[in-house]
Amino acid sequence: MVHRKARFIKGIRVAAISMAVTLAGCSSLSSLNPFGGDSEPQAATPVERPAPAPVRSTPVDESNNSVPTYSGPVVERVNEPVPLAEGHPDEYVVQLGDTLWDIAGRFLKDPWFWPEIWYVNPEIENPHLIYPGDVLGLVYIDGQPRVTNIRASTFRLSPQVRVSPLTQAVASIPYDAVSAFLSTGVILEKGQADTLPYMLETRGDHLIASAGNEIYVRGVAGEPTGTRFSLVKVGDPLYDPDDNRLVGYQGIFVGAGTLRRGGDPSTVALTDSKQEAVIGDRLIPEAVDIPLNFFPRAPSYEVEGRIISVVGGVSQIGQYQVVVLNRGSANGLVVGDVLSVYQTGAEIDDRVGGGKVRLPDEEAGTAMVFKVYDRISYALVMEAVTNINVLDTVRNPT
Numbered sequence: 433m434v435h436r437k438a439r440f441i442k443g444i445r446v447a448a449i450s451m452a453v454t455l456a457g458c459s460s461l462s463s464l465n466p467f468g469g470d471s472e473p474q475a476a477t478p479v480e481r482p483a484p485a486p487v488r489s490t491p492v493d494e495s496n497n498s499v500p501t502y503s504g505p506v507v508e509r510v511n512e513p514v515p516l517a518e519g520h521p522d523e524y525v526v527q528l529g530d531t532l533w534d535i536a537g538r539f540l541k542d543p544w545f546w547p548e549i550w551y552v553n554p555e556i557e558n559p560h561l562i563y564p565g566d567v568l569g570l571v572y573i574d575g576q577p578r579v580t581n582i583r584a585s586t587f588r589l590s591p592q593v594r595v596s597p598l599t600q601a602v603a604s605i606p607y608d609a610v611s612a613f614l615s616t617g618v619i620l621e622k623g624q625a626d627t628l629p630y631m632l633e634t635r636g637d638h639l640i641a642s643a644g645n646e647i648y649v650r651g652v653a654g655e656p657t658g659t660r661f662s663l664v665k666v667g668d669p670l671y672d673p674d675d676n677r678l679v680g681y682q683g684i685f686v687g688a689g690t691l692r693r694g695g696d697p698s699t700v701a702l703t704d705s706k707q708e709a710v711i712g713d714r715l716i717p718e719a720v721d722i723p724l725n726f727f728p729r730a731p732s733y734e735v736e737g738r739i740i741s742v743v744g745g746v747s748q749i750g751q752y753q754v755v756v757l758n759r760g761s762a763n764g765l766v767v768g769d770v771l772s773v774y775q776t777g778a779e780i781d782d783r784v785g786g787g788k789v790r791l792p793d794e795e796a797g798t799a800m801v802f803k804v805y806d807r808i809s810y811a812l813v814m815e816a817v818t819n820i821n822v823l824d825t826v827r828n829p830t
Contacts, residue, residue: 502764505734507828514548514577515541520570523582528564532604533728533800533814535562539570539579543814544728544770544800544829551578561601561725603724604768605802605812609752610722618664618683618716619741619756619808625666625681629715632697640708643687648697649715659691661700661715672758673738673823679758679807682741686713726768728800733764735771736827739820740808749820753813755799757826760809765801771811771826773797775818796820798829
């Protein structure tokens with residue numbers, strides 16, 4: 433099946449951004465990652481594809497330059513003009529607070545076509561990155577629309593900021609939209625929940641603990657004092673609705689704390705609590721690396737899956753909420769892939785002709801993948817035209 437919105441132009445020069453913005457410091461507890469049974473999440477190192485580039489027969493993971501093992505059907509690419517947004521500007525000055533998704537939407541009808549039209553200016557320092565104050569212009573090269581950085585901001589040219597240029601580069605998705613993901617909700621991969629550090633006992637005469645109390649924990653020996661942790665309860669199991677396979681457990685956010693004293697057991701001071709902490713609650717380092725600088729694009733492979741959970745535990749999902757998908761790198765997904773979300777059609781009784789009829793799926797929104805593991809991935813809902821629910825379908829844009 434040819435997907436109109438997934439079509440790419442053969443042979444155009446496309447340089448993909450995949451620079452990671454570290455939202456919090458890395459922790460030496462990476463071996464205790466709740467997804468430790470999967471491959472590590474895709475790191476984000478800059479990759480530039482040579483030009484011209486033929487359509488890939490295997491997907492290149494543009495965040496760590498590795499090749500996923502998935503060998504499913506490749507999305508067919510055909511030459512076709514990129515649809516521009518109605519009333520698009522000829523020039524746009526990048527503003528503080530802009531995201532790449534917002535900027536792409538100013539020029540394009542569908543933001544995930546951005547890699548198609550981004551034209552790298554080699555004369556600009558870090559031409560793949562966009563900074564506040566940069567002037568982007570819509571030009572035509574060989575009759576095809578391209579957006580290029582026609583004038584760099586003074587910030588980009590300032591010598592003192594070249595030490596850490598990514599801190600001000602325009603991100604693909606808003607940080608505050610995923611900040612809740614960093615501390616209030618995770619999915620614990622099967623087999624890993626029992627290996628995470630855990631609460632051993634409260635300090636003092638308390639059966640339960642909350643903000644202001646200290647707890648004794650095991651499993652964090654060797655961590656420096658000051659390390660922050662989230663406490664979670666191991667909640668309900670999560671099953672892949674397609675094959676009923678157990679993929680993990682809901683992690684219910686309990687609170688957060690700081691390591692006050694190392695050793696075995698260690699002492700953690702609770703600084704925040706949403707509910708009482710009890711013996712057996714698990715600890716997860718708050719440090720999470722999420723790549724925020726990447727190009728949105730349609731997947732290179734045919735992908736169809738489901739939303740199996742939503743961070744925060746709500747039943748209906750709206751814009752800028754984080755969802756968990758039952759598809760990952762084993763299915764060809766990479767960071768930046770954009771998927772359409774469809775409300776799953778209900779099965780109803782045909783009261784005229786008899787029998788059961790399944791209503792068609794209806795398009796409900798758009799989600800962009802920002803963190804990928806082998807069998808699951810996290811995506812941010814970028815657009816929601818109607819209510820989105822757990823078990824709704826995700827697939828390539830059509």
